[in-house]
Amino acid sequence: MSSTIQYSLQESNDLTSRQFVLKLLEIAIKRVNAGVSKTLTARKTSERPPRDPRHLTDTRTRVSTLLEYSVAYEMNNILHQDNSGLSVAAVLWNVFPDLIIRNRQRDNEIGLEVKALHTAAEEKSANLATPLQLIRYRKDFIVIINWGWQVGVHEGTSITYPHIHLVGVFDAWLLAKIRDYGWLLNQGGRVKGIDVATPIINGAEATYKAEEGNMGKLMRIQLPQEMPQSVPHYLEMREEDDLYTKFKQQVLALGLRETFLDICLLEGCIQADAEVGTEYPQECKILGNVELPSGVNFQLLAGPRPDQWLRTIGVRSSPSKTALLWLGVKLDWKLFAIRGGYWTIMDQGKKPDSEYDRIQANLRAAHWLEEVAET
DSSP, rough: OTTOOOOTTTTTOOHHHHHHHHHHHHHHHHHHTTTTTTTTTTTTTTTTOSSHHHHHHHHHHHHHHHHHHHHHHHHHHHHHHHTOSSSSEEOOOSSSSSSHHHHTTOEEEEEEEEEEEEEESSSSSOOOOGGGSSTTTTTTEEEEEEEEEEEEEETTEEEEEEEEEEEEEEEEHHHHHHHHHHHHHHOOTTEEEEEESEEEEETTOOOEEEEOOOOBBBBGGOOOTOOOTTSTTTTHHHHHHHHHHHHHHHHHHHHHHHHHHHHHHHTTTSOOOOOOOOSOOSSSSEEEEEEOTTSSSEEEEEEEHHHHHHHHHTTTTOOSSEEEEOOOOTTEEEEEETTTEEEEEEEEEGGGGOOOHHHHHHHHHHHHHHHHHHH
């Protein structure tokens, strides 16, 4: 059987719990991408879902929930088929974690908190808010699944479906330690503390109140540079932070690609691609270039100081009807076009995923801008 795990948590020392979870997830995700994702969560490519911010958020939440369930279902099937004595069980109340890997006696061997995130979202809003004392050291993990819309063919019909591109597994206890130290060291003019179960900040008139829900945003967790090396578990936190930082860079790179491809798809171009690498560029560079059905040459740019970079390269190497989308590290955006022999900002914003209509309208005006300049 190609999916065989052949591993027992009680009997083998060859794999760590993290490695076991990763191996199980990789097989489950392949099954989801090739199977249920193309039926249960697919739509005809010609169908256009609502794109206003509220519906966009609702769609992401719904798709993410379905993907989390689908991956869990496949993980449980794999363990059952391997006759491993292990099973994946959902936690039926809304507490940490989401899933439990149980042994034959139904004991809790590994806990998994699963977060499915859309790669084109400008702010990955999932967070880790669970108090440290409720997380088990080296037994509970954060699983982050990144998905994006992909065009494919199913039984002769063009479909658009959520494809899982990337998965990361991280020690939940170490991430929570990094979260807490980072929050405490960044005082920001406030008095902060962590009570028995809840982080607190100072309020009015020498009172304290619970932290207001901004702590633990997953994509913001980072080990502070000023962290003393004398703190307990420093080296473990350093290693986990390095691993996590690389993963966050991959997520950001995928976000660049998915935003570009989403716009190309909306414009009727399904053959586009972008070479984004594994991290946000340290210097400005073109990552994607495609001719849209409208005749506009559409390019993806990322890196610091795009205005300066465009002034340096000029317009000689670009076709006259060119629109260039720049995306920042938080997926803030600027759309440039050639006007009067110079690159000109046509529009800009903070949330490209909820502002596609604006970007599309400006793309269609790229012809007009150059025609005005020529007259």
